[in-house]
Amino acid sequence: MDATVIEDGERPPTRIQRENREVILEAALTAFSGHGFRGTTIDEIARRAGMSKTNLLYYFRRKEDVYRAVLERTLDEWLAPLEALNSDGDPVEELRRYITLKLRMSRRTPEASRLFANEILAGAPVIRSALETRLRGLVQEKAAVIRGWVGQRRLAPVDPVHLIFLIWATTQHYADFAPQIRAILGDQVDQPGFDDQAAQAVLTIVLSGIRPRTDAG
The missing domain is CATH 1.10.10.60 (Homeodomain-like)
Structure with missing residues (x-):
């Protein structure tokens, strides 16, 4: 857009x-x-x-035009990693890449995350049309990809849309609640490698829940 x-x-x-x-x-x-x-x-x-x-x-x-353009650019940037989710790739690696990129984007552009969150909390008066068309269509498309992986038993049975919601919520937390994270972790958030450590923690939790399970016995 x-x-x-x-x-x-x-x-x-x-x-x-x-x-x-x-x-x-x-x-x-x-x-x-x-x-x-x-x-x-x-x-x-x-x-x-x-x-x-x-x-x-x-x-x-008008100021409204600037505001809309900022939101649309933010949406473009955030959706790019999801658009790149490849049905022909390895499911775990594809989701690993998506989660990592999403977390890094949230951490490195907290202003964009905060602005977008405020727009959503206000009822999405400016961006609603894009959410109901472009975003909905993309989520449905990628949910079908994840559903296909589940059907092939390459992932554990999960609801693909709620998996995407979980990834959004978890990764954006690092931007939207940055003061809370800093209050708990202190200067750790400024140490080299913190982003990678956080990404690995999120990956471990999410991926452990979606890997295909081997029936015992």
């Missing part, structure tokens, strides 16, 4: 225009995640982006 929409007859954006849009979206992400939609102004986004308000409004007509 590209935030850049080209109308009929319009020229595609130049490299400079694409770069400026990215600068605006990065600045907007920081502002919106910190102050929410209502607490953020176009002037603040422009200041963070290092450009004039007039220049910003050349790319986005």
Whole structure:
């Protein structure tokens, strides 16, 4: 879902225009995640982006348009690892890769996770259409892949949709509840390798529950 929409007859954006849009979206992400939609102004986004308000409004007509573009870009980035889930691959390795990437993305872009969570908690007024179309379709597609692995006895019998929900909840916890994690673990969260250790812990718990079981006796 590209935030850049080209109308009929319009020229595609130049490299400079694409770069400026990215600068605006990065600045907007920081502002919106910190102050929410209502607490953020176009002037603040422009200041963070290092450009004039007039220049910003050349790319986005309203604050609502900037907000929507940030959410859509976040959704694009988050769905990419799920889209890459390969039905021809080894089930455990495919899910291992997905869980690892999702956790790393959550840890490295907590602002995006926080902004998206706030949008969902508000009832998804801006992103609802994308959730009910693109997201629903992708989850159904990948649930069918997981269901196929279960049918082939390459995974334990699990509900594939709830497995995806579990992965989302577990990995995003590290971003959405970062202060709670830091309060418990302290400086451990800043140590080299913490992300890999956390990913391995999540992988062990999740994968131990979905590996195919051998009947005893």
